[in-house]
Amino acid sequence: MLNIQTQPRTQQTDNSFRNPLGLMSDCHRRIEMFFARLIEVAETDRGHQLTDSRRETLETALRYFSAGAPLHTEDEEVSLFPRLRAVGGPFAEAALKALEELESDHRAAEAAHNEIDSLGMRWLEEGTLPQWDADRLVNLAKDLRELYRGHIDIEDNHVFPLAKEALGADVIEQVGREMASRRGLDYDNIPLANRCAQRRLRRELAPGDNIAAGAGS
Numbered sequence: 001m002l003n004i005q006t007q008p009r010t011q012q013t014d015n016s017f018r019n020p021l022g023l024m025s026d027c028h029r030r031i032e033m034f035f036a037r038l039i040e041v042a043e044t045d046r047g048h049q050l051t052d053s054r055r056e057t058l059e060t061a062l063r064y065f066s067a068g069a070p071l072h073t074e075d076e077e078v079s080l081f082p083r084l085r086a087v088g089g090p091f092a093e094a095a096l097k098a099l100e101e102l103e104s105d106h107r108a109a110e111a112a113h114n115e116i117d118s119l120g121m122r123w124l125e126e127g128t129l130p131q132w133d134a135d136r137l138v139n140l141a142k143d144l145r146e147l148y149r150g151h152i153d154i155e156d157n158h159v160f161p162l163a164k165e166a167l168g169a170d171v172i173e174q175v176g177r178e179m180a181s182r183r184g185l186d187y188d189n190i191p192l193a194n195r196c197a198q199r200r201l202r203r204e205l206a207p208g209d210n211i212a213a214g215a216g217s
Contacts, residue, residue, distance in 0.1 A: 047134025
């Protein structure tokens with residue numbers, strides 16, 4: 001475990017791409033929120049016909065993970081982790097070990113997300129799911145949430161504080177610029193409503209689910 005002082009987890013704020021580490025942490029709060037919604041629907045309705053509101057909740061969660069999760073992974077694996085690896089010095093060995101574990105988590109999460117999306121879309125398209133598939137969706141979502149809990153704890157309380165301490169302001173700015181570009185945004189002309197998900201996600205979300213206006217993944 002990295003020898004970085006644990007920081008207390010705070011409520012989600014509206015960080016911008018000029019604070020990319022804070023923005024990545026905000027993404028985690030949205031991941032937690034949408035897991036809660038997905039699991040609540042999957043467990044309570046168990047593959048049965050959905051009401052309009054429950055269908056909307058499931059659709060929104062699936063779209064969020066489909067659009068946001070790959071972007072968040074790229075933010076870390078393409079923009080942040082390689083820069084941490086390049087730092088060297090006393091933090092390097094512990095950091096590399098932690099990053100290897102996190103990247104392994106990403107591969108496991110990707111496979112689980114794909115199966116969850118497939119089952120969820122079948123539910124939406126066919127109206128119901130067989131009992132086995134409904135149970136499989138619940139178990140997959142719960143297992144993936146548990147994986148994310150440990151993953152998020154390492155990143156929020158160890159990797160991100162390490163990056164803040166070890167990377168210079170110019171390097172962190174480059175991370176933010178790449179994150180903005182990944183979402184089709186101009187870092188030098190960032191709108192007030194910054195977003196961690198793709199632009200289309202905001203258009204697709206229900207009016208009550210304005211997650212893309214902040215730092216969602």
